[in-house]
Amino acid sequence: MSDLTRLSAADLASRIAKREVSAVEVATAHLDRIAAVDERVHAFLHVDREGALAAAKRVDDGEITGPLAGVPIAVKDVLTTKGIPTTAASKILEGWKPPYDATIVERLKNAGMPILGKTNMDEFAMGSSTEYSAYGPTNNPWDLGRIPGGSGGGSAAALAAYEAPLAIGTDTGGSIRQPGAVTGTVGAKPTYGGTSRYGLIAFSSSLDTPGPCGRTVEDTALLHAVIAGHDPRDSTSIQQAVPDVVAAARLGATGDLTGVKLGLVKEFAGDGSEPGVAAAFRESLEALVKLGAEVVEVSCPNFQYALPAYYLIAPSECSSNLARFDGVRYGLRSGDDGSRSLEEVMSLTRDEGFGPEVKRRIILGTYALSSGYYDAYYGQAQKVRTLITRDFQSAFEQVDVLVSPTTPFVAFPFGSRTSDPYQMYLADLFTIPTNLYGGPAISVPCGLAEGLPVGFQIMAPTMADDRMYRVAAALESAVGTFTPPAL
Numbered sequence: 001m002s003d004l005t006r007l008s009a010a011d012l013a014s015r016i017a018k019r020e021v022s023a024v025e026v027a028t029a030h031l032d033r034i035a036a037v038d039e040r041v042h043a044f045l046h047v048d049r050e051g052a053l054a055a056a057k058r059v060d061d062g063e064i065t066g067p068l069a070g071v072p073i074a075v076k077d078v079l080t081t082k083g084i085p086t087t088a089a090s091k092i093l094e095g096w097k098p099p100y101d102a103t104i105v106e107r108l109k110n111a112g113m114p115i116l117g118k119t120n121m122d123e124f125a126m127g128s129s130t131e132y133s134a135y136g137p138t139n140n141p142w143d144l145g146r147i148p149g150g151s152g153g154g155s156a157a158a159l160a161a162y163e164a165p166l167a168i169g170t171d172t173g174g175s176i177r178q179p180g181a182v183t184g185t186v187g188a189k190p191t192y193g194g195t196s197r198y199g200l201i202a203f204s205s206s207l208d209t210p211g212p213c214g215r216t217v218e219d220t221a222l223l224h225a226v227i228a229g230h231d232p233r234d235s236t237s238i239q240q241a242v243p244d245v246v247a248a249a250r251l252g253a254t255g256d257l258t259g260v261k262l263g264l265v266k267e268f269a270g271d272g273s274e275p276g277v278a279a280a281f282r283e284s285l286e287a288l289v290k291l292g293a294e295v296v297e298v299s300c301p302n303f304q305y306a307l308p309a310y311y312l313i314a315p316s317e318c319s320s321n322l323a324r325f326d327g328v329r330y331g332l333r334s335g336d337d338g339s340r341s342l343e344e345v346m347s348l349t350r351d352e353g354f355g356p357e358v359k360r361r362i363i364l365g366t367y368a369l370s371s372g373y374y375d376a377y378y379g380q381a382q383k384v385r386t387l388i389t390r391d392f393q394s395a396f397e398q399v400d401v402l403v404s405p406t407t408p409f410v411a412f413p414f415g416s417r418t419s420d421p422y423q424m425y426l427a428d429l430f431t432i433p434t435n436l437y438g439g440p441a442i443s444v445p446c447g448l449a450e451g452l453p454v455g456f457q458i459m460a461p462t463m464a465d466d467r468m469y470r471v472a473a474a475l476e477s478a479v480g481t482f483t484p485p486a487l
């Protein structure tokens with residue numbers, strides 16, 4: 001039989017449904033692949049062999065059916081999994097086993113999708129390379145000396161290394177799309193509120209968005225349909241019905257984009273992209289025009305303020321959200337030998353438990369929220385957020401979607417951006433505006449630059465997630481998918 005780990009999720013699901021292959025065989029093939037290559041890739045922080053096989057058996061026993069029943073999946077370690085270690089790649093949560101499942105995880109289980117394990121990430125999702133994981137970085141399957149993106153580098157690398165056919169990520173400023181771009185995989189950030197945050201360890205609550213990752217656009221859409229939709233346990237969850245993203249992906253795959261208007265953001269053009277990235281993006285745009293799309297230049301003058309606004313809003317929210325890690329309620333507790341006060345124990349725990357990037361953001365956010373500075377920093381950033389939203393709204397009066405490269409550069413070598421935080425933050429230059437607005441966006445592989453993958457980003461209006469899938473699938477039909485060298 002062909003290697004099951006090379007098949008698409010759609011193909012696996014149909015073979016399992018027809019009983020040409022069992023779900024247990026599919027899960028076993030992926031677990032064996034993880035055992036064979038993950039020492040080199042380090043995509044996983046925890047592998048749940050027993051749990052995955054038990055879930056697969058329930059599908060084989062006919063207890064669960066559905067569009068992705070029996071298709072295994074990897075889950076970013078920032079979503080709670082009942083009884084399974086969940087660390088957000090931080091020492092402060094080492095050994096913590098949550099007492100409940102995140103809604104996303106619950107939906108995967110109800111859909112009969114065996115969870116292979118938890119994937120590596122930057123600590124608390126702060127970073128663009130997984131180099132800030134307290135458990136060591138993930139290596140990019142395209143070149144093991146390079147970063148797989150971040151924060152969800154583990155989920156993207158697991159796909160590129162054929163350790164999992166599907167994965168879950170979360171995107172606060174680009175953490176699904178940028179890892180997708182640099183690993184040659186697909187990553188979609190749904191509309192904010194379109195996927196539940198219940199059980200997602202909060203970084204920046206007004207931005208955090210869980211979403212699907214896959215190797216093809218159709219697979220990603222199939223997973224989107226499983227996880228999206230209203231959740232009464234999340235107060236910002238949207239009530240409205242989820243658009244039919246699977247139908248949109250299948251429509252796009254026919255390769256006809258007649259009448260679709262693509263907006264090229266004027267302010268992004270030539271803005272710091274590596275020449276290879278800019279070239280692959282331009283060629284893809286031409287490919288889309290051949291499929292019938294029209295390209296219109298649009299101006300979004302406030303996008304240039306997105307990065308600074310994000311680095312006030314996200315740290316401000318994180319300084320509040322991460323206050324709960326105090327050595328009392330979860331995981332690590334340091335220096336509690338009976339001689340120290342509660343404050344001292346909290347302080348020692350947080351000093352030992354948090355890594356340097358997390359500390360940097362807590363300090364930055366606490367400062368931005370402090371009395372006397374609140375209006376000048378946090379308040380001002382919120383106003384910028386409104387202006388960016390207006391830029392999107394007026395752009396979408398002229399075009400159906402906006403397009404850009406996903407990230408200005410291809411996967412960079414380890415250590416090349418850790419000494420200057422700003423250089424790391426630039427990885428999200430093109431992805432952050434969407435998070436501030438709240439709309440959906442997807443990254444789809446569009447070519448190679450010096451042998452490394454380049455991502456093409458498609459941004460759509462809120463609750464028009466289907467539009468981006470249509471264009472993404474059309475692009476995929478024109479440029480194909482990209483396979484890394486054998487590991």
Ligand SMILES: NC(=O)C[C@H](N)C(=O)O
Pocket residue numbers: 125126127128150151170171172173174175176314428
């Ligand atoms: N969490 C994200 O979406 C990643 C972003 N690079 C950040 O460090 O905040």
